[in-house]
Amino acid sequence: MPDLETVRREIERMRIQMGRQRKEILQLQRAGLGTASAEALLSRMDAKVEGLCAQRDALKAAQPRATRGRVLGGRTW
Incomplete structure (x- = not known):
């Protein structure tokens, strides 16, 4: 099972890809495709x-x- 940081990085990467995909969809719609x-x-x-x-x-x-x-070196709340 992947660790927490790996999952967080994958979520961030996928969200960036989704933003690019949305932009491409808008371009296709403007072109009438x-x-x-x-x-x-x-x-x-x-x-x-x-x-x-x-x-x-x-x-x-x-x-x-x-x-x-x-917090690094801090208290637990």
């Missing part, structure tokens, strides 16, 4: 990101309490 397949790809990417977010939340909840919410 069909965008059904591009929109289907975007919806699959969105579902993947939602799954990664759920995985991230589960990993975050599974972390020991001592390592969550601490």
Whole structure:
């Protein structure tokens, strides 16, 4: 199972890709071309990101309490 940072990086990468995909869809729409397949790809990417977010939340909840919410060298609140 990937660690929390790996999942966070993957979410960030996928969100950047989704932004690029949205821009491409807008360009295709302006050109008057069909965008059904591009929109289907975007919806699959969105579902993947939602799954990664759920995985991230589960990993975050599974972390020991001592390592969550601490400032470097600071107190636990």
